[in-house]
Amino acid sequence: LKSSATDGARVHVYVWTTARPSSTAKMGRMYGNGKGMASSALPYRRKPPTWVKMKTEDVCDHICKLAKKGLAPSQIGVTLRDSFGIPQVRGVTGNKILRILKANGLAPTLPEDMYFLIKKAVAIRKHLDKNRKHKD
Numbered sequence: 001l002k003s004s005a006t007d008g009a010r011v012h013v014y015v016w017t018t019a020r021p022s023s024t025a026k027m028g029r030m031y032g033n034g035k036g037m038a039s040s041a042l043p044y045r046r047k048p049p050t051w052v053k054m055k056t057e058d059v060c061d062h063i064c065k066l067a068k069k070g071l072a073p074s075q076i077g078v079t080l081r082d083s084f085g086i087p088q089v090r091g092v093t094g095n096k097i098l099r100i101l102k103a104n105g106l107a108p109t110l111p112e113d114m115y116f117l118i119k120k121a122v123a124i125r126k127h128l129d130k131n132r133k134h135k136d
Contacts, residue, residue, distance in 0.1 A: 052092055059086060063097055066079055072112050073101065
């Protein structure tokens with residue numbers, strides 16, 4: 001709100017600004033935190049970034065150590081990204097996490113996605129046994 005005085009009379013000048021949504025804003029989920037994977041892509045360069053100082057052997061050792069603790073391959077990737085600053089294991093080592101685990105004999109017997117589908121089915125079955133009226 002701006003006001004200016006002319007000839008003893010006060011004149012009010014209203015300035016309206018329209019808020020435009022930023023072009024970088026992404027739509028989110030209504031009932032969740034996710035923003036989706038659309039328009040996300042890996043970098044074209046296959047070399048590791050300049051800030052990654054770890055060698056291939058060190059990364060493989062960390063992967064094996066985390067697998068022995070019981071972490072799934074996706075959790076290993078998240079840990080390496082957040083704790084050690086390794087954006088893509090494949091760029092540093094030349095192999096994916098699961099291939100490194102298979103080479104060292106630490107690969108899970110079931111694929112990770114299959115394991116979580118079975119886990120979800122067991123949880124739903126257990127819930128339906130407890131709550132019989134929750135069937136459609």
